[in-house]
Amino acid sequence: MTELDLFVDPSDHDRPQSVADRAVDAEKLGFTTVSTGETTGWNVVPALALAADRTSDLRFSTAILSPYARSPALLAQTALTLSSLSDGRFRLGLGASSPAITERWHGQAYDRPLRRLRETIEVVRTIAVTGSSTYDGDIFDLDGLNYERGSSAVPPIDLATLGPTATELAGRFADGWMPQLFTRDGIEMRLADLRHGADLGGRSIDEVRVAPIVRCVVCEDRERARALGRNAVAFMLGAYGPYYGNSVADQGYADVVAEIRAAWEDRDTDAMAAALPDSLLDELAAVGTAEEVREWLVDYGSIDGIDAIQVSFVRGMDEADRENTLDAVSALL
Known part of the structure; x- marks a missing residue:
């Protein structure tokens, strides 16, 4: 069985502290990584900081942060801070987001999203490796200030993409890929794009952690x-x-x-x-009985190239549903 991650939706929780409580439970059950996303609700960084402080082995990921919502320098500061706090257990998940959130929430023009993603990755890595934000790109042109804490290990950077060109970008530049809503045939087709991107980057797809988000519901x-x-x-x-x-x-x-x-x-x-x-x-x-959901996850996880599955809940589930689902899928761990 591939690794199992857990995607935690902040909207399922009344307080950021309970997101951290869920992460503590996930570590006890044996999940590898907990990820959480951000749209127009809470800033998820404090919840991840709480979760990291309360756990010892669990990894953490943002699935996702938008390059329109934070500057590349702030994303670098965020990633390096959470990586330090968690002793290197943090992965920075990025995605292009959407025109609606970018324009109607952040007040930014949704222009050249893939170029922005690529340059954001490069700026984050430049700051981590050199301790300076100096960068000359099409979107970002930075004269450079020094990161006060100097150079550091680069946290892994994952991309959430759907289309062929964007997925090639993930294969070429990212450390991980987080797709969702792909059929078995569909994800195998897109994995070919990921491999092509890896080839363009002169590396192997084995260097890219593939962790699709899958909606799961277990109920009697x-x-x-x-x-x-x-x-x-x-x-x-x-x-x-x-x-x-x-x-x-x-x-x-x-x-x-x-x-x-x-x-x-x-x-x-x-x-x-x-x-x-x-x-x-x-x-x-993956929806149905406990056995049906487990069989689905094992089958999907057997696809060549998939390293982990991110178990995600859906709107409308109550806490009993979420607990039943966690208990059922954690039997695979």
């Missing part, structure tokens, strides 16, 4: 588990920006995505869920 009531998963996946495809839907459409499900999006135009979430066939739900999410 099998149909309830599947309904929760169906609602979550349909919302991601139809309402959560264009990229997830476009990605699944490109994997051979254009008609399904179009029907889900048409239902979203009427804000008909029941119709959105109904438009997602069982066959596609079973390709994209």
Whole structure:
């Protein structure tokens, strides 16, 4: 079995401290890494700092931070601080985010996202290795100030990407790749792009930790588990920006995505869920009984090139659902 990570959604928690509590539990259960994302809710860095201070072996990742929300220098400071606090257990997860969050929340123009990602990686590494922010790029042109703590080990940098060009970028420049909502055939196709990027970078794909995010729901009531998963996946495809839907459409499900999006135009979430066939739900999410979910994870984790699976919950699950799911999947550890 590949490694199991746990993605923790801050919106499932009333206080940042309980995100750290979940991380402590994850370490006890044997999970390798805990990751957490950031959109328009909490700044996740304090929660990760608390979690790192309360654990000893668990690794941590941001899945994801946006290069439009923080400057490359601040991202470097954040990564180096969390790496120091955790004795090197931190991974910096970055992604291009979306036009909606970038423009309507951060007030930035969503321009040249892939170039910005590449230059952000380079600036972070430059600061860590040289202790200076000096950089001459297309997006960032920095005369350079010195990082007060000098040079340091570079924390691993992971990218969350979906498309072929962006995934080549991850293969060429990143230390890890965090995809999501890929069928088995779809992720094997995209792994070829990752390998091509690694070839362009003169390295092996074995140097890139591949850890897809997978939505998991375990419930004694099998149909309830599947309904929760169906609602979550349909919302991601139809309402959560264009990229997830476009990605699944490109994997051979254009008609399904179009029907889900048409239902979203009427804000008909029941119709959105109904438009997602069982066959596609079973390709994209691990939902059902404990045994079904474990079998799904083992099968998906057996794909050549996958190093870990990030177990993620879905909206609508209560704490009992989350505990049941953790207990079920941790039996694989």
